[in-house]
Amino acid sequence: MQKGNIRVQTENIFPIIKKFLYSEHDIFIRELVSNAVDATQKLKTLSSLGEAKGELDDLTIDIQLDTEKKTITISDKGVGMTGEEVDKYLNQVAFSGAEEFLKKYKGQNETNIIGHFGLGFYSAFMVSERVDVITKSYRENAQAVKWECDGSPEYTLEDAEKADRGTDIVLHINEESTEFLDAERIRTTLKKFCRFLPIPIRFEGNQINNPQPAWTKKPSELTSQDYQDFYKELYPYSEAPLFWIHLNVDYPFNLTGILYFPKIKQSYEIQKDKIQLYSNQVFVTDEVSDIVPEFLMLLHGVLDSPDIPLNVSRSYLQGDPNVKKINNHITKKVADKLEEIFTKERKEFEEKWESLGLFVKYGMMTDDKFLEKATKFHIMEDVKGGKFYTLEEYRAATEALQKNKNEQLVILYTTNPVQQDSYIQQAQAKGFVVVKLETIVDAAFINQMETKWEKVHFTRVDADIVDNLIDKADASGSVLTSDEESALAALFDRQLPELHVTVEVKGLSPEAPPVIATRPEFMRRMKDMAAMNGAMGGFYANMPDEVTLTVNGNHPIYQTILKEGDRSKQEKLVHNLSDLALLSQGLLKGNNLTYFIQRSVDLMGGEAKSKIILEA
Numbered sequence: 001m002q003k004g005n006i007r008v009q010t011e012n013i014f015p016i017i018k019k020f021l022y023s024e025h026d027i028f029i030r031e032l033v034s035n036a037v038d039a040t041q042k043l044k045t046l047s048s049l050g051e052a053k054g055e056l057d058d059l060t061i062d063i064q065l066d067t068e069k070k071t072i073t074i075s076d077k078g079v080g081m082t083g084e085e086v087d088k089y090l091n092q093v094a095f096s097g098a099e100e101f102l103k104k105y106k107g108q109n110e111t112n113i114i115g116h117f118g119l120g121f122y123s124a125f126m127v128s129e130r131v132d133v134i135t136k137s138y139r140e141n142a143q144a145v146k147w148e149c150d151g152s153p154e155y156t157l158e159d160a161e162k163a164d165r166g167t168d169i170v171l172h173i174n175e176e177s178t179e180f181l182d183a184e185r186i187r188t189t190l191k192k193f194c195r196f197l198p199i200p201i202r203f204e205g206n207q208i209n210n211p212q213p214a215w216t217k218k219p220s221e222l223t224s225q226d227y228q229d230f231y232k233e234l235y236p237y238s239e240a241p242l243f244w245i246h247l248n249v250d251y252p253f254n255l256t257g258i259l260y261f262p263k264i265k266q267s268y269e270i271q272k273d274k275i276q277l278y279s280n281q282v283f284v285t286d287e288v289s290d291i292v293p294e295f296l297m298l299l300h301g302v303l304d305s306p307d308i309p310l311n312v313s314r315s316y317l318q319g320d321p322n323v324k325k326i327n328n329h330i331t332k333k334v335a336d337k338l339e340e341i342f343t344k345e346r347k348e349f350e351e352k353w354e355s356l357g358l359f360v361k362y363g364m365m366t367d368d369k370f371l372e373k374a375t376k377f378h379i380m381e382d383v384k385g386g387k388f389y390t391l392e393e394y395r396a397a398t399e400a401l402q403k404n405k406n407e408q409l410v411i412l413y414t415t416n417p418v419q420q421d422s423y424i425q426q427a428q429a430k431g432f433v434v435v436k437l438e439t440i441v442d443a444a445f446i447n448q449m450e451t452k453w454e455k456v457h458f459t460r461v462d463a464d465i466v467d468n469l470i471d472k473a474d475a476s477g478s479v480l481t482s483d484e485e486s487a488l489a490a491l492f493d494r495q496l497p498e499l500h501v502t503v504e505v506k507g508l509s510p511e512a513p514p515v516i517a518t519r520p521e522f523m524r525r526m527k528d529m530a531a532m533n534g535a536m537g538g539f540y541a542n543m544p545d546e547v548t549l550t551v552n553g554n555h556p557i558y559q560t561i562l563k564e565g566d567r568s569k570q571e572k573l574v575h576n577l578s579d580l581a582l583l584s585q586g587l588l589k590g591n592n593l594t595y596f597i598q599r600s601v602d603l604m605g606g607e608a609k610s611k612i613i614l615e616a
């Protein structure tokens with residue numbers, strides 16, 4: 001039997017390793033099972049080269065739990081090690097990694113750095129009071145050996161009995177780590193880290209992994225059903241995805257993976273952190289914010305890259321040139337795929353726009369490269385339904401009518417087709433095209449696109465009277481004399497506490513409504529944004545609503561009203577007209593609504609009976 005001291009300058013490495021890795025104790029499973037997978041894959045390679053003789057037989061890696069003996073055993077049928085190899089790899093190599101690790105990270109508080117330094121095997125000591133390695137090399141006539149170490153730099157190495165090629169790692173679980181002597185705990189940990197490892201892994205008689213997940217196959221080998229099935233495997237409770245992108249890059253970095261566009265019905269359903277990052281099929285993390293562009297964090301799926309420095313600190317990751325390249329590559333791939341679907345299957349693209357639009361708009365706002373590409377396939381739905389326009393198509397369809405005096409294209413939109421119906425109808429009667437922009441990102445999207453898209457202006461359909469929506473020329477005068485116009489303006493000038501009303505008399509078409517309430521675009525946007533910003537937006541949020549009442553001097557009703565001798569009736573008629581306009585904007589509420597109903601009844605001749613005088 002050989003006894004020895006592990007060559008290491010630092011007094012004792014284990015307490016330090018333990019301290020460093022305290023927060024993620026379960027990664028010992030990842031490290032040891034990955035080593036078993038590596039050893040098995042090495043054997044497969046050697047066998048295919050003819051260097052390992054004989055049958056490979058079943059290569060399943062077995063994990064066993066013995067609660068009585070308080071051990072966890074990881075057994076593989078891989079290359080195994082000879083006595084010299086154990087000495088070299090466990091006593092020397094692993095420790096030189098450990099020393100490097102200490103030099104670099106002493107005094108820092110980073111976790112998850114262990115694998116990077118070839119320290120993987122020693123993570124076993126985070127949970128073990130003793131580790132036994134019983135191993136037999138694939139080489140012909142190899143002598144099996146047993147290595148034992150209790151976590152001090154002392155170890156023993158002796159000949160042992162072992163029938164089959166491969167390695168058993170026996171962990172004698174320490175007092176503080178008895179949580180791992182629980183089958184459920186081991187199963188969930190295996191499921192977390194080892195779910196897609198390339199060699200079958202068995203625990204308590206059941207295989208826990210899928211060794212050939214979809215992303216490792218060629219896209220040409222996969223059917224649409226395969227992609228759907230894999231999505232179900234990843235997210236059993238989610239609805240089917242809209243579509244997917246299979247990434248496969250080998251230059252200048254290695255990256256494979258499948259990104260899925262999930263179905264999103266309600267914006268509040270958005271879930272980030274649903275992309276899992278793997279390195280050669282070993283699960284690393286589901287925090288991929290440094291690798292995946294922010295707006296694509298809404299996607300689901302997996303990425304696998306051995307080139308991302310997975311086990312170093314986050315600050316390092318952000319500065320890594322490969323990570324930047326990967327980021328740009330993913331953005332480009334996603335844009336290309338969307339463009340492809342848009343061009344080839346426009347109908348399908350339009351049907352999925354409700355969910356898709358969210359990614360696209362978010363992406364256009366946050367990533368200029370994406371914006372450039374996405375402008376070609378970003379679409380807006382006509383409020384009539386079923387018809388979609390890209391920016392260019394909208395321009396082509398509306399240029400003649402919807403260009404303002406500054407040569408800007410005015411995109412007319414509605415945030416609520418039901419509430420803004422009368423404005424929409426008037427705009428459509430003029431031949432304007434009104435699109436729906438009603439999701440939560442739209443307010444911000446509109447603001448940003450006005451600065452990013454050239455010569456484009458958005459105007460909500462109720463922002464002004466229809467004649468002024470496209471700021472072209474001055475409105476024509478009305479048939480009223482200027483005295484009559486002033487008298488009419490005075491009659492309408494009635495301030496309500498929660499509204500700031502501006503009155504103007506204009507000469508619109510006699511068929512247009514007698515009064516139109518509009519909400520100036522700028523002020524309304526400020527208020528909408530303030531409402532979304534919570535306390536920060538208090539200033540604008542508490543301002544009264546701004547309303548412009550445009551009185552149509554050409555409407556025949558004013559001929560009657562201006563001649564009305566009964567002053568009280570005249571006022572009631574005017575108030576009713578302005579209330580009707582406010583009602584159409586959803587701005588008539590509370591007392592004002594009650595007065596309106598009362599007044600309407602009065603005007604219908606019900607005054608005598610109702611008796612209640614509500615208005616001052």
Ligand SMILES: Nc1ncnc2c1ncn2[C@@H]1O[C@H](COP(=O)(O)OP(=O)(O)OP(=O)(O)O)[C@@H](O)[C@H]1O
Nearest residue numbers: 035036039080089094115116117118119120121167
């Ligand atoms: N199950 C095993 N079968 C055969 N050899 C093994 C096994 N486990 C570990 N080894 C040998 O011990 C060496 C050290 O393992 P360790 O996990 O510490 O580092 P690594 O695997 O080289 O690096 P990393 O953990 O960063 O991937 C391995 O390179 C391998 O040669």
